Amino acid sequence: MTEGSSKAEQTRGRLLRAAVEAFAERGFHGTTTRDLAAAAGMSPAAVYVHYPSKEDLLYQLSLAGHRKTLALIDEHDDSGAAPATRLHRLIRAFALHHAADHTTARIVNYELSSLAPEHLAEIRTLRREITRRVRAVIDDGVAAGAFATADPRAVTLAILSMNIDIARWYVDGGSMKPDSLADSYADLALRMVEARPD
Incomplete structure (x- = not known):
């Protein structure tokens, strides 16, 4: 360089x-x-x-943010772990990211309508891939008999939505620290999928 x-x-x-x-x-x-x-x-x-434009700056932020989320999933999804452990670890990392990097995450997730159509289409493709990967973890748990949820699709969307929403309300220095919040959200995800004891 x-x-x-x-x-x-x-x-x-x-x-x-x-x-x-x-x-x-x-x-x-x-x-x-x-x-x-x-x-x-x-x-x-x-x-x-x-x-070239203010919109391109937003697009670059969105692109980097969604790629970072996919990399986070790659890093924390251990397909060899027990289903409950696998989901807990993944959702804990997802929640921690949205708390620790809440300012950027809020922009990336809540300014989507400001993207140009071609950029929005690209970001939506990345978002569908994020959803697909989390859904695969839940589907695997259901198939293994570890999760009792009757509606994996709805549960996947609910888990993703509640974690993304952390970026909207989280503030530094508040009573909830990122690590304890991430633990709570990961525990909640296990209740939402109706995880059975390993």
């Missing part, structure tokens, strides 16, 4: 961090290119050198 490209990468990263702060404070539609530039310490014209 050349020095020029390294500097460009650093600038793009600074703009993405500025976008997170600005979108979190003002929302996508309430944020101007001037706001983004000011937060990143550059001129509005310089923003367009690195990103």
Whole structure:
């Protein structure tokens, strides 16, 4: 990597961090290119050198956020574990992510309607894959007789929804710490699938 490209990468990263702060404070539609530039310490014209539009910044944040979630699933889904252990570990990591990185997660999950149609289609494909992978864990547990739920589809959607929603309300420094919250949500997921003792 050349020095020029390294500097460009650093600038793009600074703009993405500025976008997170600005979108979190003002929302996508309430944020101007001037706001983004000011937060990143550059001129509005310089923003367009690195990103063609404000929407592209949101798209890049969404893309990275959803890819990070898929990587998290890859890392924490142990298909060789007992079904309850497997689901607990996965949902604990999912909840912890949405608490610890709640600002970015809120933007990634709650500003979807601001994406351009082609970008939204791509993000929806990633979201369907996230759902498919979590559903597969639950289906495997049902097939093994470890989960008694009669409606794996509804339970999958409910578990994902409650975890994603952490990003909407979670605040740093509150009474609920990320680790204990993640434990509680993972325990709740096991109750929702009606997990039988291993």
